[in-house]
Amino acid sequence: MSTVVKEMLAARPAAPGGVDRDRLARCIEECVTCAQACTACADACLSEEMVADLTTCIRTDADCADLCTATAAILSRRTGHATEVTRAVLTACAAACRSCADECASHADRHEHCRICAEACRRCAQACEDLLSSLT
Amino acid sequence: MSTVVKEMLAARPAAPGGVDRDRLARCIEECVTCAQACTACADACLSEEMVADLTTCIRTDADCADLCTATAAILSRRTGHATEVTRAVLTACAAACRSCADECASHADRHEHCRICAEACRRCAQACEDLLSSLT
Amino acid sequence: MSTVVKEMLAARPAAPGGVDRDRLARCIEECVTCAQACTACADACLSEEMVADLTTCIRTDADCADLCTATAAILSRRTGHATEVTRAVLTACAAACRSCADECASHADRHEHCRICAEACRRCAQACEDLLSSLT
Amino acid sequence: MSTVVKEMLAARPAAPGGVDRDRLARCIEECVTCAQACTACADACLSEEMVADLTTCIRTDADCADLCTATAAILSRRTGHATEVTRAVLTACAAACRSCADECASHADRHEHCRICAEACRRCAQACEDLLSSLT
Numbered sequence: 004m005s006t007v008v009k010e011m012l013a014a015r016p017a018a019p020g021g022v023d024r025d026r027l028a029r030c031i032e033e034c035v036t037c038a039q040a041c042t043a044c045a046d047a048c049l050s051e052e053m054v055a056d057l058t059t060c061i062r063t064d065a066d067c068a069d070l071c072t073a074t075a076a077i078l079s080r081r082t083g084h085a086t087e088v089t090r091a092v093l094t095a096c097a098a099a100c101r102s103c104a105d106e107c108a109s110h111a112d113r114h115e116h117c118r119i120c121a122e123a124c125r126r127c128a129q130a131c132e133d134l135l136s137s138l139t
Numbered sequence: 140m141s142t143v144v145k146e147m148l149a150a151r152p153a154a155p156g157g158v159d160r161d162r163l164a165r166c167i168e169e170c171v172t173c174a175q176a177c178t179a180c181a182d183a184c185l186s187e188e189m190v191a192d193l194t195t196c197i198r199t200d201a202d203c204a205d206l207c208t209a210t211a212a213i214l215s216r217r218t219g220h221a222t223e224v225t226r227a228v229l230t231a232c233a234a235a236c237r238s239c240a241d242e243c244a245s246h247a248d249r250h251e252h253c254r255i256c257a258e259a260c261r262r263c264a265q266a267c268e269d270l271l272s273s274l275t
Numbered sequence: 276m277s278t279v280v281k282e283m284l285a286a287r288p289a290a291p292g293g294v295d296r297d298r299l300a301r302c303i304e305e306c307v308t309c310a311q312a313c314t315a316c317a318d319a320c321l322s323e324e325m326v327a328d329l330t331t332c333i334r335t336d337a338d339c340a341d342l343c344t345a346t347a348a349i350l351s352r353r354t355g356h357a358t359e360v361t362r363a364v365l366t367a368c369a370a371a372c373r374s375c376a377d378e379c380a381s382h383a384d385r386h387e388h389c390r391i392c393a394e395a396c397r398r399c400a401q402a403c404e405d406l407l408s409s410l411t
Numbered sequence: 412m413s414t415v416v417k418e419m420l421a422a423r424p425a426a427p428g429g430v431d432r433d434r435l436a437r438c439i440e441e442c443v444t445c446a447q448a449c450t451a452c453a454d455a456c457l458s459e460e461m462v463a464d465l466t467t468c469i470r471t472d473a474d475c476a477d478l479c480t481a482t483a484a485i486l487s488r489r490t491g492h493a494t495e496v497t498r499a500v501l502t503a504c505a506a507a508c509r510s511c512a513d514e515c516a517s518h519a520d521r522h523e524h525c526r527i528c529a530e531a532c533r534r535c536a537q538a539c540e541d542l543l544s545s546l547t
Contacts, residue, residue, distance in 0.1 A: 008447060010527050011451035039483060046489075054326055070209055072480060077205055088234050091227075094227055098227040116422040151388065167311060171307045188463075191460075217318075251286040338484075364507070366502075367499035367502065370496050
């Protein structure tokens with residue numbers, strides 16, 4: 004998918020101001036990857052015998068997926084946008100990703116899907132923070 | 140819709156802690172109303188002859204719709220959730236709503252759909268802030 | 276919310292062709308109501324002691340919420356749209372709503388949230404079918 | 412992203428029945444890639460001087476993005492799901508992708524972003540149809 008994200012950024016008639024294009028592309032990609040991983044992780048948790056112990060994980064996964072999806076869309080149309088909204092959504096997305104990474108990591112040793120999801124969440128949180136720190 | 144939001148909140152086996160139920164119900168309802176109004180406003184803008192002057196409005200509408208949809212979903216599953224994520228998404232949603240309200244209000248005298256949308260955005264921003272201030 | 280949906284439809288500069296406005300408004304409203312009810316029902320199921328018996332319900336709720344949200348957005352921008360896509364998404368949404376209504380109804384006697392959700396799903400399926408049958 | 416989609420499918424405790432895993436993984440990935448490309452294409456169209464000629468493209472992009480996002484989520488939780496809903500959403504998604512591919516292709520010679528988006532839509536329509544034809 005990386006190629007398409009970058010090609011679309013390069014093809015825009017108006018370059019987004021005040022943003023590092025590589026960090027923007029990476030953040031969009033990590034958001035969509037993380038959203039999918041979280042939705043799949045919630046579904047995998049529902050198939051576990053110990054599902055009753057995983058309800059917090061399922062909810063955290065779902066919240067994280069919703070925020071990552073919204074953030075990816077908002078970043079994908081970031082051409083001269085109100086920076087305050089961009090900052091706020093990146094802050095919220097990073098918080099959801101960190102929360103979900105912590106939750107998934109706490110039982111990653113027993114569930115491979117939680118291990119993979121925790122890593123996707125950590126990468127996405129980092130990508131959001133890297134983009135945030137570069138916004139001017 | 141108000142009835143269903145409240146009935147569902149009342150029917151939950153575990154009451155969400157640290158949250159005022161009336162403010163939660165109102166915030167959920169304003170979020171879904173605002174998301175729909177923003178999507179419809181963006182579409183109405185695309186039908187205006189002066190669409191070239193409304194591109195910022197169309198983008199702001201779309202961002203606001205995405206955040207309101209995510210916020211409504213996250214609030215709808217708020218049973219003992221990480222308060223930090225709830226706070227961050229409400230802050231982001233209020234920022235998007237205020238931004239969209241200001242943009243729509245700036246040409247509300249010429250476009251009735253922008254006037255209606257600006258009001259929905261202001262009510263939603265207020266509902267997010269009211270809920271935020273009540274979170275403990 | 277009903278008022279805003281109708282006001283926005285009335286305020287559009289270009290009236291959508293080949294569609295009954297009242298059925299369109301009702302379908303949009305039932306979709307957003309149903310999406311919220313399904314998300315809340317899935318969350319309520321996660322709080323039930325017998326969550327292990329409700330995993331199909333939680334998945335069906337989540338699928339239905341996703342389709343209702345997409346359908347509400349697509350219908351909200353229906354100004355002269357490709358009717359084939361409108362038909363296909365309404366067909367899919369009605370199928371998801373019927374499936375979720377059947378699943379929720381099967382344990383509605385034990386879970387009030389499933390009873391309320393089943394009703395919201397049935398109304399939404401009917402609204403989708405009524406709109407479908409009126410499309411020309 | 413491909414790696415994560417496949418790893419998550421492999422890590423699920425219950426393998427989805429009646430579905431070809433490679434086609435499922437590819438379809439999920441094409442859906443999220445297409446959703447992002449469509450959102451970016453709509454935004455790029457809004458930056459074109461001839462935006463008034465691109466309003467159909469912007470709407471078609473937005474509809475396609477909404478359906479691809481919903482389809483990716485529904486497929487990501489496809490563990491023993493009602494096949495009728497899966498079929499209906501794949502049919503709707505393929506219809507939206509074909510419609511958007513045709514619209515974007517009609518001015519792909521003038522707008523690079525429409526050319527890239529048309530290709531993403533065609534690949535996604537094909538992936539939906541390939542998955543549909545393999546469902547048992």
